[in-house]
Amino acid sequence: MKMQKSDIINILVDRGYSVFDLYHNQIALAVKKENLLNDLIFLRSIGFEHLSFITAVDFIDEGEFEVVYHIWSYTHKIHILVKVRVDRNNPVVPTVIDLWEQSQFYEQEVHEFFGIKFEGNNDLSPLFLENWVDIPPLRKDFDTREFSIRLYDAEVDGGDR
Amino acid sequence: MTSRWDVERFGIGPMATPRQADVLLVTGYVSLKTLKRIIRTYEQMPEPKWVLAFGSCTVNGGIYWDSYNTITNLAEYIPVDITVSGCMPRPEAVMDALQTLMKMIQSGEAGAYKKYKENYEYYKANQDRVLKKTVPILGQTPKNDLEGKNEDAKE
Numbered sequence: 001m002k003m004q005k006s007d008i009i010n011i012l013v014d015r016g017y018s019v020f021d022l023y024h025n026q027i028a029l030a031v032k033k034e035n036l037l038n039d040l041i042f043l044r045s046i047g048f049e050h051l052s053f054i055t056a057v058d059f060i061d062e063g064e065f066e067v068v069y070h071i072w073s074y075t076h077k078i079h080i081l082v083k084v085r086v087d088r089n090n091p092v093v094p095t096v097i098d099l100w101e102q103s104q105f106y107e108q109e110v111h112e113f114f115g116i117k118f119e120g121n122n123d124l125s126p127l128f129l130e131n132w133v134d135i136p137p138l139r140k141d142f143d144t145r146e147f148s149i150r151l152y153d154a155e156v157d158g159g160d161r
Numbered sequence: 162m163t164s165r166w167d168v169e170r171f172g173i174g175p176m177a178t179p180r181q182a183d184v185l186l187v188t189g190y191v192s193l194k195t196l197k198r199i200i201r202t203y204e205q206m207p208e209p210k211w212v213l214a215f216g217s218c219t220v221n222g223g224i225y226w227d228s229y230n231t232i233t234n235l236a237e238y239i240p241v242d243i244t245v246s247g248c249m250p251r252p253e254a255v256m257d258a259l260q261t262l263m264k265m266i267q268s269g270e271a272g273a274y275k276k277y278k279e280n281y282e283y284y285k286a287n288q289d290r291v292l293k294k295t296v297p298i299l300g301q302t303p304k305n306d307l308e309g310k311n312e313d314a315k316e
Contacts, residue, residue, distance in 0.1 A: 129230065130193060130194060130197075130292075131292065131293065131294060133294060133295060133296065133297050133298075134229075134297045134298055134299055135297070135299075137229045137230070142229070142299070143299060144227055144228065144229045145227040146299060147229050147298050147299055148222070148226065148227045148228060148229060148233065149227075150298050150299070151290070151291060151294070151298045152222070152231075152232045152233045152234070152291065153233065153234065153237065154221075154222055154226050154227060154233040155221060155226070155233070
C-alpha cells in the first residue's frame, strides 16, 4: 500500500532515526555503522526494495567518510539516502551484497575511488583505473591538479597563449 | 561527418579499419585507457599516415587539463600533423583542417610519422611513463591498501 512521505517520516522518527526532509520525494537518514544492515533490512521490509547506487563523500576536516546508499521504493515513489559515517583512518563498512547483488559493482567502485573497504566482499578489484599506484583519486587529499602537472606535463590555464 | 556536410566532395571518407586508413582523427579527451588503444591503432596503420588532433582536449587538455586520468598533450605520445582547436570545433573547421593537411602532404610538410620512427625512444618513454607507472606520482602511498595487505600477510 502506498504511503505518503509524511507517514514514512513519522515511522522512521518513531524508530529513533534522524531524518532529513530534502525534496518532495526525497529524504535522508543518518544511521550508525553498527546498525547499518539492520536499518537497510528494515527499510526493505517497508517497501524500499531497490538499491540505486552507493557513493561516498570525503569529509576530510572531520576525519570521516560518509557512505551514502540510495534506496528507492517503487510502491511509495520515495527516494531515501541512507548515510553512514566511518572513520577516515579505518574506513570499513559491512557489505550489502547479500541484500542487493548489484551492490558488488558499486562497492568495487567506491573502494577504487575512496579506498573504503567493504567487509565481507571478497572481490574489491579495480573496475576503471588501470595500473593505479597513488592514493584513491577521489579523496580530498589527492591533489589532482598537481598529479596532472607532474605526470602529464599539464600547463596551468592552458599555458602561454 | 554526416551527409549534411558531404565530405566526400573533397575526397574524404571514413574507413572501416585503421589498416585501410591514411588519417587518424583523435576527437576529444584522451584517457589513459583510450591512449593505449590509440597507440595500438596508430601502430597498425600502414605508412604513409597522418594524425589530426581534434578539439582543445588533445592540444592542452581542454577543460580536463587537471584530471587525474586524461593526458593533456597528445603530441607527446604520438606525432601529430595538424591540430584543430575549439570546443567543439565546427565541421567546417575539420574540413578546412583536412584540406590544409592535403596541401601540407602535397608540399611535403606533413610527415610526422617519420618522426615517430626517428624518435621512437622519446615517444615510447612518454607512453610508458604514463601507462606503466610503478611509483606513486605524488609520493603518497595508498595507506589503507597497504594495511590490508599487511593484515592478509599476518593471516
